Amino acid sequence: MARLTDYLCELVELLGHPDSVHFDSVTEGSACLNTHIDDSYYQHVVHRVREAGQNVGPKRAIKAYKRLASLMEEDRVDGILRTDDAQILQFPKVKSSAAPLVVIKQGSVQGRLYIVGGKDDTVPVRLEGANGETLLCEADTHLAEELGKLLFKHVRVHGKGEWQSRPHGGWRLKKMFIHSYEKLEKSNLKGTVDRIKRAGGMLWDDQEDPHATIHELRS
Structure with missing residues (x-):
């Protein structure tokens, strides 16, 4: 259920127009998620989806497309978006590989x-x-x-x-x-730096060559 929710959340972002795109049902079989789109926004949604698959269009739609492709790759499944009579988008095919560790x-x-x-x-x-x-x-x-x-x-x-x-x-x-x-406490950068200073630590003013010290610590 939680994994299905991950897919649905990204699908909502990919399709856009949340007031005009409605969840309809899940078809028995291979988790076919069915949606109903208001007629006035149908072409807008189809155009948005096709553009996202070509890495163009709204950034949120592109991000959702890539996230859906990533979820499918992790779960080792393929997926498409289609209407009753035509395919709109084919997600990248999952390459055959060894089972995950x-x-x-x-x-x-x-x-x-x-x-x-x-x-x-x-x-x-x-x-x-x-x-x-x-x-x-x-x-x-x-x-x-x-x-x-x-x-x-x-x-x-x-x-x-x-x-x-x-x-x-x-x-x-x-x-x-x-x-x-x-x-976890929320804190801005200034507050974090102030806490570090109050906790003590290395005093750069006491170092003969601070840059050399930093270089040595990073190496």
Whole structure:
């Protein structure tokens, strides 16, 4: 369900005109998402979609197209957009490759907490990542009760996660069981620098050659 939501969110951005494009149904079979478009905006939507596939047009539509293509590549599926009698857009075909590697390890993720709920001893927890992706997590009832007080806040959670390799490098979190967390405080650059100064650290004025010191630290 969460993964389907990721697809629908990007599809909304790709099609545009949210007041005139309506979710209709899901056809049985290969997750065919059906939409109904008001007649007055039909050609606008078709034009927008075709342009996005050619990397032209509104930036939000292009970004949504690329995100949909990325989701399909990660899930190793193909996709098209079509009307009843014609194909509008073909997403890039997924190249045959080895199955993604899955590992279990301790890790951390952060994002905006927007769901804490459930009736079982293991409680579903959902975070929205920096790119709008859904981060699937779980927690015991005690920790979930504490997290519930931070709903719609930004948090960093730590725990044992199931991570899947991405086709072009990096890892995607599939699921994490949270062991601990911390609330993230919003701060501007000036406030952050002030806190660093108050915490102490290296005093550049005391260095004979600050530039040489920086070069040495970076090497």
